Amino acid sequence: MDDLYRAIADPTRRAILDELVERDGQSLFELCGRLTMKHGIGSSRQAISQHLAVLHSAGLVIIKREGRYRFHSFNGEPLKAITERWPANGHRRQRLDEN
């Protein structure tokens, strides 16, 4: 879980997720272009690559190899753990046997 909170604590990494939500399956080149042109984030490809590694280890980014290319996609699954712990409506649903 610590990996997940650390991953989304950084504004550049949140911008990476924003862009991947917009389109799945981006190359490092496309992602860096989007971050520069749309978010004014001028980090090096090396730096973005390291951010992607953090997001990947938290399970938020899936890296897929297709032939000679490498593409990145968003995976929202790990985020469920957050609303399971702190439900969006403010309360954990009571279990039936507690009624």
Place this chain on the structure above:
Amino acid sequence: MRINKSSVLVDDQAKALYFYTETLGFQKKHDIPLGKHRWLTVVSPEDPDGTELVLEPDEHPAAKPFKSALVEDGIPFTSFAVRDVAAEYERLESLGVSFTQPPVDYGTVITAVFDDTCGNLVQIAQEVSQS
């Protein structure tokens, strides 16, 4: 000083000539036998006296690892200007060209990136006039 030639490093000159002329639509300008290889250049039909693109063999041992590292990260080796990226994307896709990046609109420029079948990615870019 002016830039009259630019190169792409290709894994096969015959295949490259086919792709850059038949698929992309450039014209052959020079084709001079040079031992095992050829001095092979193409130009745009929109600018036949303009900059020539040299289709150069990627024989140097450093060339292939360099090229594949760029391809893996989706980085284009060079870029061409087009009037309408979306239209070119459709035209080239219908010819079987594979794109690593479909058209993306950055406001001042729209770009897309495709595979040249010779070990390179190539960007096409359309400048968007600000009105």
